[in-house]
Amino acid sequence: MTSIINYSIYFNKQEGIGYLVPIIGMLITFLYLAAIEKLSIIWALVVTVAGGVIIPLIIQIMIIFASLGFFSPSELKEHIWRNYAMDITSGFSYALLAFVLYSQEWTFKFDFEKIRFKYEKYTVIGISLVAAIVLPASMFMTHVKGTDLNLIFLTISSTLVFILLLIFSIRKERTEKQFDKTIKEVKTNAQKNDV
Secondary structure, eight states, X not given: OHHHHHHHHHHHTTSTTTTHHHHHHHHHHHHIIIIISOXXXXXXXXXXXXXXXXXXXXXXXXXXXXTTTTTOHHHHXXXXXXXXXXXXXXXXXXXXXXXXXXXXXXXXXXXXXXXXXXXXXXXXXXXXXXXXXXXXXXXXXXXXXXXXXXXXXXXXXXXXXXXXXHHHHHHHHHHHHHHXXXXXXXXXXXXXXXX
8 A cells, every 4th residue: 555655656746636645645544544553533643644744844844954955945946856855865864763763662652542432433434435436536527637647547546545445444343343252151071070
């Protein structure tokens, strides 16, 4: 799924629909955390916004100030290759930060079950269905005149990702219900002889 997100970013970054790619990426991350990892909707939203918006924004602002004008907004607009250099630098910074935190065993632990709604799984399934139908349809309808291969790829890939998330969510729910069934204890001949 990460590869599909990355390909859609690559193909549509310079198109007129580049603004939709981060939204789709955040929606996919939110649905993954809520449907597959079984985080509550509130925590999935908090983690998605913090990891997808706030922390990258802080790191990129720090890189801009530390670069002494090399990555200034005017330079980024003027030279497209500096945008790619900024992406590589920020990606390296994320990886280095994650490695340092992991190697020092600095982790956080929250009780994600405290804030959980009663009908949360149906909400996640509903969001997946709506996203699988409405988002690609709206992208396609707003750009009908200028339909190109990138738009078709983004529409198909986002639809497939949302459908896959929905299928994984339903399958995981079924397997969890199988293991939640109570096990009946059966007396055997060995137990009768011991008594």
